[in-house]
Amino acid sequence: MSLRIGTIAPNFKIETTNGTIDFHEWAKGSWTFFFSHPADYTPVCTTEMGRTAQLAPEFAKRNVKPLGLSTDTVEEHMGWIKDVNETQNTVLEFPIVADKEKKVSELYDMIHPDEDSNAAIRSVYIIDPDMKIRLTMTYPMTVGRNFSEILRVIDALQTTDKDEVACPADWQPGQSVIIRPSVSDEDAKVKFPQGWETLRPYLRLTDLDK
Template identity: 60%
Template structure:
């Protein structure tokens, strides 16, 4: 199978889930999507991750993002596990968990890494935009839980840089200064886009306040 790369169209699929059958592109609609895999139900790190995803429902909704999880467990296992997640994480799981027992999704998205495990998915993350293009990927080992603050930070950066001719520097967070892209050189357009002005540290490094704040 070809490796999925940034800018590729996210593969479509139909698969069973805790919310019933899901046709992925249809379900995604005009939203951003965070598709993430976990190694197995009823495991400790995964329980905290899905609980954190549920707790961040408002943050995802504010960004027009739909989260969806997947593992190779069957749907009845997912349903039983949801009760444990809700109980131990003091939340309510409010997003679908795909039941990928036949590994259809895992194979499409290359989520099984044989040198880590031949039977379960690694912790993959795909951030997908409303045009169904893959914009960011992360891969974590089974022992390391994901940083959901970073996932939200990347979404903020993607949505900002899609709308304005800027890039975000190292450790940027929503509200911090940004960088005017080097390709933007027209003084009139720069003045119109960035009325607060900018600081030119170097000709290629122009710092400006975040334009949508």
């Protein structure tokens, strides 16, 4: 199965640190930041889990549920969470999937044999409330994720879902957005009464906050 942008994220039922979850039921009505890590009690993963926990208010205000995963057991996860909380000065409350049999990892193509045949790489899936995959990112085992980018892309996706716009390179919330080429100038006058700046016929910038 090929997991591409726009496809439905596969469902699964599995044990986590917060009990058994049915993924689609658990995620219902929310966005999901689903991410895998290679192993518990490893340095980069510890910082990533800690950063996710620290950003809990930021995820919550965007209606996003974080969900971690590795091929360790629930018992190993629970012990490691104590280390995460202590070393990263946080309280980790989101669930971590215990994928010992690698069923979910393989379902989501998180096992890359040339990197490691037994551990998941650092995969990211941003999944919307309709359970559609909206973004994928893959990091090597030695490089931690950029959480500012993860929040930025969630903001961008939610903005482009709300308004018929696109977000330019390096866009941040509050900055100008692009009116999509599919929107005629006539329709744009109705959708964007604040007006816009035309740099090219195909490049029209507008400020949503005006």
